[in-house]
Amino acid sequence: MDNLQKYLNIFVETFEIKPEEAKxxxxxxxxxxxxxxxxxxxxxxxxxxDIMMDTEDIIDLNxxxxxxxxxxxxxxxxF
Numbered sequence: 853m854d855n856l857q858k859y860l861n862i863f864v865e866t867f868e869i870k871p872e873e874a875k876x877x878x879x880x881x882x883x884x885x886x887x888x889x890x891x892x893x894x895x896x897x898x899x900x901x902d903i904m905m906d907t908e909d910i911i912d913l914n915x916x917x918x919x920x921x922x923x924x925x926x927x928x929x930x931f
Contacts, residue, residue, distance in 0.1 A: 855901075855929055855930055855931055856920075856931045858900055858901075859897075859900075859919070859920065859923070859929075859931070860874055860875070862893065862896045862897055862900055863877065863893070863916060865896070866884075866889065866892050866893045866896055867882065867884040867885055867889065867893075868884065869882075869884075874916055875916055876916065877915065877916045878914060878915040878916075879913075879914040879915065890910075890913075893913075894910050894913070897919070897923070901923065901927065901929050903923075903927045903929075905922075905927070906926075909922050909926060
């Protein structure tokens with residue numbers, strides 16, 4: 853499984869949504885992506901990609917696309 857599929861699956865499984873929904877998702881657009889859901893997402897991302905995200909990056913991750921950007925630029929995850 854490539855990194856993009858792994859990343860997508862984390863959103864799908866964390867928020868119990870369809871892949872199409874995940875790709876356009878933004879923080880707090882749905883009830884599941886509240887503060888608790890956000891921390892569940894971060895935990896899953898850190899585990900899947902074997903990283904430890906900085907607090908600033910955790911706060912900045914506010915959409916599916918922004919998450920890809922952060923992981924790619926700051927943590928060397930290739931998509």
